[in-house]
Amino acid sequence: MTGCERVIALLGDYVSGELPALVRADVDQHLSTCPTCSAALAEYRAVVRLAASLPPPTPSPAAEARILAALRAATALPDGGTMDETQLEIALPASGPTG
Numbered sequence: 168m169t170g171c172e173r174v175i176a177l178l179g180d181y182v183s184g185e186l187p188a189l190v191r192a193d194v195d196q197h198l199s200t201c202p203t204c205s206a207a208l209a210e211y212r213a214v215v216r217l218a219a220s221l222p223p224p225t226p227s228p229a230a231e232a233r234i235l236a237a238l239r240a241a242t243a244l245p246d247g248g249t250m251d252e253t254q255l256e257i258a259l260p261a262s263g264p265t266g
């Protein structure tokens with residue numbers, strides 16, 4: 168028997184296809200007989216779809232300043248100096264979300 172609590176806990180991995188086949192079959196079996204969990208699955212999928220449709224978050228200026236400060240510390244030059252922003256942009260090319 169697969170209980171509702173277990174199925175709900177597994178929904179994330181179920182939707183992303185990460186469950187082992189046997190566990191997935193167990194969840195499928197439960198979903199086919201449990202309207203509560205089927206509804207939860209539909210809601211979960213709707214939330215995932217909505218989240219995927221949102222634009223990527225833009226960091227606030229304060230967050231950007233903290234990130235740059237951390238990068239400067241992490242990329243300190245051997246002579247004790249630090250890279251300026253132009254050098255950082257060359258060293259760390261912008262890489263937006265890939266999809």
Ligand SMILES: [Zn+2]
Pocket residue numbers: 170171172174197201203204205
């Ligand atoms: Zn259930």
